[in-house]
Amino acid sequence: MSERWTTAVLDTAQPGGWAVARSSQGFLCNAQGVLFERDWLRQQPIDVLTEHGIGHFDGRPVYLLELRSPDAPDGCHWQGLRQFMLEGDFQVYRMLGYAAQIGTWAREHRFCGSCGGPTLQVPGERAMHCARCELRSYPRISPSMIVLVTRGDEVLLARSPRFVPGVYSTLAGFAEPGESAEDCLRREVMEEVQVSVRNIQYIGSQCWPFPHSMMLGFHAEYAAGEIVPQLDEIEDAQWFRIDALPALPAGRSIARHLIDLYVGRRSGLPEPVLPG
Numbered sequence: 001m002s003e004r005w006t007t008a009v010l011d012t013a014q015p016g017g018w019a020v021a022r023s024s025q026g027f028l029c030n031a032q033g034v035l036f037e038r039d040w041l042r043q044q045p046i047d048v049l050t051e052h053g054i055g056h057f058d059g060r061p062v063y064l065l066e067l068r069s070p071d072a073p074d075g076c077h078w079q080g081l082r083q084f085m086l087e088g089d090f091q092v093y094r095m096l097g098y099a100a101q102i103g104t105w106a107r108e109h110r111f112c113g114s115c116g117g118p119t120l121q122v123p124g125e126r127a128m129h130c131a132r133c134e135l136r137s138y139p140r141i142s143p144s145m146i147v148l149v150t151r152g153d154e155v156l157l158a159r160s161p162r163f164v165p166g167v168y169s170t171l172a173g174f175a176e177p178g179e180s181a182e183d184c185l186r187r188e189v190m191e192e193v194q195v196s197v198r199n200i201q202y203i204g205s206q207c208w209p210f211p212h213s214m215m216l217g218f219h220a221e222y223a224a225g226e227i228v229p230q231l232d233e234i235e236d237a238q239w240f241r242i243d244a245l246p247a248l249p250a251g252r253s254i255a256r257h258l259i260d261l262y263v264g265r266r267s268g269l270p271e272p273v274l275p276g
């Protein structure tokens with residue numbers, strides 16, 4: 001099956017194609033959706049900070065217009081990336097997730113981090129270049145570890161104060177310089193709940209464009225320790241039996257996949273497939 005969405009570095013000097021527009025309020029939408037005729041959109045009263053050619057949707061070029069202000073043309077409104085993750089066409093979400101990461105990176109790399117000079121797009125490559133000191137800056141990706149800790153028919157789930165009320169999820173955290181994914185996993189589990197784990201098994205990965213995480217997903221078995229939730233970070237953490245689970249994260253998240261996969265395996269149900 002051919003992919004509906006593929007990334008590419010396109011020349012913004014070329015006319016035509018589709019455009020998606022992003023502001024601090026999310027992506028511009030109208031009744032037809034999120035893809036606009038680019039030549040039309042560029043004539044609207046919108047304030048473009050930067051433009052990048054990002055790929056092809058159904059074979060047609062797509063450009064990102066990263067806007068300075070969230071003034072929307074008549075008949076248009078804004079929709080946040082999370083809403084696209086939660087519902088609707090997954091290929092559209094993939095495209096917008098990529099657009100969001102490129103937009104965030106382009107916005108944050110208009111000036112060189114080394115010498116402070118202005119940067120320009122490198123033709124044919126996803127990079128910003130400083131003519132003054134030759135530094136190249138590439139899109140930022142933050143490796144993050146996520147793990148379902150299990151103990152027979154029980155799973156360890158926790159709540160951050162930032163979660164929707166009632167929802168419990170797997171433990172997660174950003175990798176630090178100098179650690180492997182497994183080191184990070186052991187450190188995060190120890191920091192967040194003071195439990196040690198064994199038999200770490202890699203399950204799969206997922207791009208998580210909020211704003212630029214690459215989630216590395218694992219299962220791990222409980223080894224030792226009583227749950228002690230980390231102050232401020234973890235509001236509550238508990239062992240839940242797989243037949244008495246709380247409200248869980250969104251269906252398309254790797255957190256949910258790790259839980260559904262374990263429950264499926266323990267219960268002899270068909271194994272779910274990680275959306276990706």
Ligand SMILES: NC(=O)C1=CN([C@@H]2O[C@H](COP(=O)(O)OP(=O)(O)OC[C@H]3O[C@@H](n4cnc5c(N)ncnc54)[C@H](O)[C@@H]3O)[C@@H](O)[C@H]2O)C=CC1
Pocket residue numbers: 142144146169170171172173174175188206208210211213215249253254255256
């Ligand atoms: N797709 C999924 O199913 C899930 C994704 N996530 C994502 O995993 C990532 C990590 O999870 P958290 O528990 O929030 O991380 P965490 O446990 O490391 O704590 C977050 C803290 O890390 C620091 N931080 C922020 N950005 C960082 C970076 N790029 N590198 C190093 N430290 C940074 C900040 O102090 C922040 O308050 C987040 O992006 C989160 O959205 C988390 C759970 C589920």
Ligand SMILES: [Mg+2]
Pocket residue numbers: 171172173192
């Ligand atoms: Mg965490």
Ligand SMILES: [Zn+2]
Pocket residue numbers: 112113114115116117130131132133134135
């Ligand atoms: Zn420079």
